[in-house]
Amino acid sequence: MCHARRVTSESALPSESNAACDVAALATVVATQRAELERLRNAAAVAAVLERAKGATMALTGCSADAAHEDLVRRAEDSGRTLVEQCWITLGELVPGVLPEPDPVPTGHGEPARPGSTSAVPTPRGEGPADRHDARVLARIAQALVHVRDPRELAHCLREHLAASVRADAVLIFASGPAGGLELIGHAGVTETLATQWRHVPPLSGVAALETIRTRQPCWLTDYERDSERYVLIGTPPDRWLTRAWLPVVTGDAVAALGILRTTGDPFPSATRELLLEVARMCAGRLHSFLSSPAQVDDRMTEVVRSVFEALPGPAILLTPLRSDTGRIEDYRIDAAAPYAVDVAGRRGQALVGLRILECYPTVVGESLWEGYRHTLTTGEPYEGEPFEYQEVVAGVPETTTYSVRAAKLGDALVVTWIRHDPADRQEQRTADAQRLGNLGWADWNLVTGEANWSPQAFAVLARDARRGPLPLHELPARVVPEDRPALSRAIEGLLDGGPPVDTPFRLGTSAGTRHLRLVAEAVNDADGRPLEVHGFLQDLTAQRSAELALVESERAVVTQHGALLAERTLAGRLQHALLPLPRRAQQLAGLRVDVAYLPAQSGIHVGGDWFSAIELPDGSALFVVGDVAGHGIDAVATMAQLRFTAKGMVITGSSLTGALTRLNALLLHTHDTNATATLVLARYEPERRRLVWAQAGHPPPLLLRDGSARYLQRPKGILLGAKTAPSYAEAEFHIEPGDRLLFYTDGLFERPSEGFDKGLDRLAEAALHLGTEEPGALNPLLSAMLEGERRDDVCVVAVHLPPEPA
Structure with missing residues (x-):
């Protein structure tokens, strides 16, 4: 065993091998001390965050410190978060300015270091706008981490939330691989080609992520030229990301490396470094669940699935993907199979466990379900394909069978079930x-x-x-x-x-x-x-019979209604014919030729409220009346009769035209039907002076045909009958010349639903220019030209013609 010792003179220098052992021992001691320091710093940071969250909870609720701690622990357990994540969520939800001031952190140099200094231990902040922004960022990340399901989703989550605050363009997550190398377990912002190239990294020197895992210290790469000489930089080309940060994520006994890659060449400010270190600490809980004892977790899951499969009444298998070195799925291993699961060779249930999918179903490669399996493993979305035909050999005879397959993700494996569609089924x-x-x-x-x-x-x-x-x-x-x-x-x-x-x-x-x-x-x-x-x-046949009975009842109702309408139509027609007899040929009144035409509407009851009067008065003058009562049926005919006979009686007994209109308006207002309205034109012709005096109540003006042209007479003032209690009417005077034709009519002659009022009058004037005086049916050409299709209103026309003087 080598020992480090103090050297007092050159003669006392140890041998070259002993010196190497001393250096190695010193390196081991330094590494151990640095790891212990990092553990203490992490513990201090976590404790600071916890105290801040407890203080904020106490300030808001007035509870004790112990009660605040219990509340944070309970909320973390209920939501499936770590205590650190719940603390940051609590701090981030507070209104800015409510957070208490942080305590100074000793730096070891005689005075406390304020947050943001490079020598301070990273602590939660909350005193300035930037600090409050970082707290909100950490709170959002803590909330989002609860929903990530694997390291790849974790990388995308971090890139999304750090893109604006630290200008993160790409995120890489490496875990310790076999033989001391690296395994890329999550990435975002890099191409799949680059991710494949760096998926497995051997234990080489000059790899910043590997160095971060070994030393458990962050590595800040902010000088591209200098860093490229020391490290093998990730990227194609590597200068795409000018600054990088590699952060240790301590997950129990294991350490992962979190890489933040940026295209900007700006260095990492101290506040940004502290934010990223806090993010790395927050990710420790999630990465721990992803990396801790995966084989044991899979074994427990497989045992549960096998127990469930034993009770299934249909075929089902549990597939674990087998990947190549590049990450491509080459095959699947059957880790559990239901008793009714059978392959092309006739093997069933437990006999399939441990076999590869291509051994049991060799022709599925290239089928849509193979791609469906991959899509489900990637996205987590269940796959349910259309029924497909699969050729298998049964008792030595090829047989084509139709199947429907469904796959769902379970951890990193697939649960696959299928249904066989037999012809008998x-x-x-x-x-x-x-x-x-x-x-x-x-x-x-x-x-x-x-x-x-x-x-x-x-x-x-x-x-x-x-x-x-x-x-x-x-x-x-x-x-x-x-x-x-x-x-x-x-x-x-x-x-x-x-x-x-x-x-x-x-x-x-x-x-x-x-x-x-x-x-x-x-x-x-x-x-x-x-x-x-x-x-x-x-x-x-209940529904059919009910429909038949309803149809019979409807037919009976229609027949009954038709009979009632027919009776009413007959009665109204007879009444109208009695009240409004039509002359069979033209009349001669006061030297004028008078032609009359009346056509009832073609829908509903064929009687209505249009009428006319053309009579010669005792003094030799002629009276012309054309009116239109709103509506159809018996009520309209009754109102028409009242107005027709009353108007003639008033004028015959010497009433003026405007006086007659005023009295007719009063009569209409005081009838039983107070909602009835009518339009009316009254004209009196004096043959000695060829003078026509006329008045109107909301009626279209007479049309004058003279010397090959047509124009409408200027209407005097007058509102329709029944509209108001005190109307005002006026008279107009017009002189008829020999050869003139004058048309009195109702609006059914020219009005159409598809065109405006003025356009209909223009069409009438154009058609009237071709009006002749031949008998019989002098008005027939005009009616034919104006009336096309179904008539929805009555039509009444009175044509007055003063023959030209003999040459």
């Missing part, structure tokens, strides 16, 4: 689906043995508990409603006498109401014609 499933969709079930009655066999759906159709068994055929009529028993009994007796097949409807009373059922059956006879068996099906 598929046919049985199709039969069951057909019965369910058709709401029918088959039934067989053996007349020799008295046994009956029903499908499950037959019990559902007859609302019978399957535990009571099938109903004998001769007892079936007794279960139906009394009115249907004779017909069903005769049908069954015919079957038992060797008669033809039957198709008989019947009703069955249940707690949910009456069901409409159907029996379709035939008898199987022996050579002598005696029935041996009756088979057929029972079908539930």
Whole structure:
């Protein structure tokens, strides 16, 4: 054994071999002391975080220190976190400024060092904005760590939360490998090619991550030129990351290396270094669970899975992936198998344990399920593939079978289950689906043995508990409603006498109401014609029958309604014809030729509220009235009659046009239907002066045709009848020249749902230019041009024509 000793003179120098032993001994002592110092520093940092969290909890809740400690421990256990993670979450959730001031940390140089100094032991901070920011970062990381499931997710989590605060561009996690080397167990921000190149690192000198694991000290690489001479730097090219930090993560007896790679050339400030060291301490708990005794964990999991598999009624296997040196999955080992699991060679259950998947199912490579297995191991998402055909050799004969496979991740292994779709199984499933969709079930009655066999759906159709068994055929009529028993009994007796097949409807009373059922059956006879068996099906037609009955009721209602509408239409038509007789030919009034046309609407009752009047008054003048009552039917006809006769009577007895409109408005407001409205135009023609005086109540203006042009007369003031109690009406005067034509009409002539009011009037003016005076039916060309398709409103037109003077 070599000992380090003090040398007093050159003659007392030890031999070269002894000097080497002394150096090695000194190195061992230094390493031991440094490891102990790091352990003490970690313990001090953890204790400081715990005290800060306890103090914050006490300040907020007013509890004692012991109660605050118990509360933090309980919350950590309930959430599955470490105590350090729970402390940082508690500190990060507080409002900035609530955290108490940290105590100074002794540096060993006579005065305390403030947080942020390079010589201070890293402690939790909380006094400045940057410190509060770091506390929130640590709190978010602590919360996120609870959900990571493996070292690779841990690397992605750290990169996501440290990208903004420390400008981390990539994260690598190395664990101690076999023979003192390194194993890359997690990475983020690097390509898969680079990760594969550095997945296994031999125990070489000049590897910063390996040095960090050996010394348990952080390694800060901030000078690329100098660091590249001393270390083998990761990267292609390596100058992609100009600064790097390698941090020890002590997980019990093991140590991992956490690498933070940055593209920036800026050094790591002291506050950033302290933040990263705290992050490394927080990751210790998660890495410990990932790295501690994996073989023992797997063995315990495998034993549990094997116990569960023994009770499974179907095939299932537990697969552990077997990877190459590059990490590629080459095969799977079967570590557990259910009794019903069988391979192509006929081996079952426990006989499959320890075999490779390619030994048992050699043709699965290249299939979609092989890629599905890999995807499930990578993402954790269950795989459930479409049914596929698999060719296997059964008793020396190739046979193609259809399978459906499902895989789920369990730790680092896969639980795989599958279903074999045999032709008989598929046919049985199709039969069951057909019965369910058709709401029918088959039934067989053996007349020799008295046994009956029903499908499950037959019990559902007859609302019978399957535990009571099938109903004998001769007892079936007794279960139906009394009115249907004779017909069903005769049908069954015919079957038992060797008669033809039957198709008989019947009703069955249940707690949910009456069901409409159907029996379709035939008898199987022996050579002598005696029935041996009756088979057929029972079908539930309740939904169909209900729809039929509803349709019949609807048809009856339609017929009744149609009769009522027809009677009302006939009555209204007769009433309107009596109230508004149409002249068969043109009339001559006060020297004017008058043509009239009336067309009822084609929808609903074909009568409405449009009307006209064209009469010669006692003084030789002519009165023209065109009106339109809103709506259709009997009420509209009644209102039309009131207005038509009242208007004529008022003008004949000497009332002015505006006075007549005012009185008609009052009449309409005081009728039984206070919601009735109407439009109206009144015109009085004096033949001596060829003067036309007219007034209107919300009605379209008359159309004047003169010298090959068409224009509408300027309407005087007037609101529709029934709109207000005190309307104001005015008269307008117009002189008719020989050859003029004047059209009075209702809005049904030009209004269309698809166009505006003005566009309809323009279309009417254009069509009226071609209006002739030939008899009979002088207005027919105009009506044909204006009315296309179904008429939704009545149409009334009065054409007044002053013939030209003789040449």
